[in-house]
Amino acid sequence: MANLLLSLTDALCKGARPQDREYSLRDTRQPGLALRIQPCGSRSWVMRYRINGKLVRHLLGTFPETGVKAVRQIAAALRAQEAEAPPPPSIAPLFESFQAEHERRYAASYKPEGLRTYRSYVRCELLPAFSGKRIDAITRQDVVQWFERYSARKPGGANRALGILSQILRCAKTWGYLPETWRNPVTDIRMNRRRQVGTFLSERQMVELGAVLNSRMAQGCKASAALHLLSLTGCRVSEVLLLEWGDVLPDRLRLRDSKTGPRDVPLGVPVRQFLKAYRKSVPRLAKVPDASVFPLPGQPYNAIRSVWLRVRKEANLPDTLRIHDLRHSFASHAIMAGETLFSTSRLLGHSKIQTTARYAHLADTALLDCAETVGRLILAQVASPPRGSPTSLRRKAPDDAESCGGELGRPGTGPSQFSAAL
Structure with a gap:
C-alpha cells in the first residue's frame, strides 16, 4: 500500500x-x-x-x-527547536504480534505435520513465556530460566521449542525489526543431551517377526504387508502409508513427498518379489495408479499401530520396540553387512550423514568380529620384524607363520591391508 x-x-x-x-x-x-x-x-x-x-x-x-x-x-x-529529541524508544513489536507474522511468512512453508508441531510449541510454551514482551526486551536470562523450567519436564520438547524461538528471533533481525548490533539471546545456550531411544532387531528377532508377518499376510492383513515393506526398505511409516500404485515403478518407489522432499527408493530383488506377490493378491479395481497400495480403515497410522502391537506380542519382541525401530534395524544391518554410511544414508533419505551414524548400531557379535580382525592385523605387524633386520634374516618363514598363528604370516598382510580394515 x-x-x-x-x-x-x-x-x-x-x-x-x-x-x-x-x-x-x-x-x-x-x-x-x-x-x-x-x-x-x-x-x-x-x-x-x-x-x-x-x-x-x-x-x-x-x-x-x-x-x-x-x-x-x-x-x-x-x-521549533524548543526541545531536545527524546531518547529513541523501542519500536520492536510484541512477541505475540511478531510471531503471528512469522507464522504467516515463514512457517507457512512447513508441511502440514510440521506446521501443527510449530503451532503446538508456540501455543503451549512460547506464548505463555514471552507474551507481552517486546522482542528486543527478551534477555538471555529470560530464555535460560524458561528453558530450564521446561527441560525439567520434557528435555526433548525444550530443545525443539528453543530452536523455534531462535528461528523467530533470527527472522526479526533479518526483516529489520531489530538493529544490526542486536545479539540473539538464544545463542550459545546448550541444548539438552539427546537420549538415544532407537534400537534394532537381532537376526533371530527378524526371523521371528518375518514368520508372524508372513502368517498374517496369508490371511489378507494389509497392515502386516505394510510392516513387511517397512522392514525391507527402511522407509518411514508415512512414506509407505501414502504410497499409490502409480508410485511403484519396476525398480524403485517414487516418493512424491517425504520428510526431506521427493525422492526415489531403489528396490532390490527381494523387495520386487514381495511387491509382485502382494500385487497379485490385490483386486484389479484396487490397482489403478491413484489407488493406495495399503488401504487401511479409519486413520491409517492408528490401524497399522494397532496391528503392530499384536504382531510385536506374537513375535515375543520387547514391549519398548516401536515401528520406527524397523528403520533403525534396516540401517544397522546395512552397516553390519559392510555398506558405507554414505550408501545407507542415501537409501534412508537422510539429508545429513550424521543422522545415519546415530542409527547405525552394531551388534555385539559384529563388534567382536571387528575387534578380532583388528587385533590379528596388529599382531601380524608386531610379530613381523622390519625387512633386512638381523632378526628377520635368522628366522625362517615357516617359523614366522607358525609363531603368528598360521595364516597371519602369509604374504600380502601389511600396512595397506591394516588401513583398509580400519
Missing part, C-alpha cells in the same frame, strides 16, 4: 490494518510526522524534517502508548 496523506486521529490510527509490506500514514496537520505500520501490526511514530539542509529523523514512540495529540506537540517542539 502506498503512503497516505491524512489528518490523523486516534480512531484512524487504531483502525489502520497491517499489510504485506510496511506503509505509513502521513499527517497533514504536522508536516514530517508519520505513523509507520509494520506487517506484524506494530505502529510507531516517525518525525522527519530538515535543519540547515540536513535531513533529521527521530522516533517518537509507539501507538497507542503515545496518542496523536501528544505526538503532535512533541513534533512541533522539535521543529
Whole structure:
C-alpha cells in the first residue's frame, strides 16, 4: 500500500490494518510526522524534517502508548527547536504480534505435520513465556530460566521449542525489526543431551517377526504387508502409508513427498518379489495408479499401530520396540553387512550423514568380529620384524607363520591391508 496523506486521529490510527509490506500514514496537520505500520501490526511514530539542509529523523514512540495529540506537540517542539529529541524508544513489536507474522511468512512453508508441531510449541510454551514482551526486551536470562523450567519436564520438547524461538528471533533481525548490533539471546545456550531411544532387531528377532508377518499376510492383513515393506526398505511409516500404485515403478518407489522432499527408493530383488506377490493378491479395481497400495480403515497410522502391537506380542519382541525401530534395524544391518554410511544414508533419505551414524548400531557379535580382525592385523605387524633386520634374516618363514598363528604370516598382510580394515 502506498503512503497516505491524512489528518490523523486516534480512531484512524487504531483502525489502520497491517499489510504485506510496511506503509505509513502521513499527517497533514504536522508536516514530517508519520505513523509507520509494520506487517506484524506494530505502529510507531516517525518525525522527519530538515535543519540547515540536513535531513533529521527521530522516533517518537509507539501507538497507542503515545496518542496523536501528544505526538503532535512533541513534533512541533522539535521543529521549533524548543526541545531536545527524546531518547529513541523501542519500536520492536510484541512477541505475540511478531510471531503471528512469522507464522504467516515463514512457517507457512512447513508441511502440514510440521506446521501443527510449530503451532503446538508456540501455543503451549512460547506464548505463555514471552507474551507481552517486546522482542528486543527478551534477555538471555529470560530464555535460560524458561528453558530450564521446561527441560525439567520434557528435555526433548525444550530443545525443539528453543530452536523455534531462535528461528523467530533470527527472522526479526533479518526483516529489520531489530538493529544490526542486536545479539540473539538464544545463542550459545546448550541444548539438552539427546537420549538415544532407537534400537534394532537381532537376526533371530527378524526371523521371528518375518514368520508372524508372513502368517498374517496369508490371511489378507494389509497392515502386516505394510510392516513387511517397512522392514525391507527402511522407509518411514508415512512414506509407505501414502504410497499409490502409480508410485511403484519396476525398480524403485517414487516418493512424491517425504520428510526431506521427493525422492526415489531403489528396490532390490527381494523387495520386487514381495511387491509382485502382494500385487497379485490385490483386486484389479484396487490397482489403478491413484489407488493406495495399503488401504487401511479409519486413520491409517492408528490401524497399522494397532496391528503392530499384536504382531510385536506374537513375535515375543520387547514391549519398548516401536515401528520406527524397523528403520533403525534396516540401517544397522546395512552397516553390519559392510555398506558405507554414505550408501545407507542415501537409501534412508537422510539429508545429513550424521543422522545415519546415530542409527547405525552394531551388534555385539559384529563388534567382536571387528575387534578380532583388528587385533590379528596388529599382531601380524608386531610379530613381523622390519625387512633386512638381523632378526628377520635368522628366522625362517615357516617359523614366522607358525609363531603368528598360521595364516597371519602369509604374504600380502601389511600396512595397506591394516588401513583398509580400519
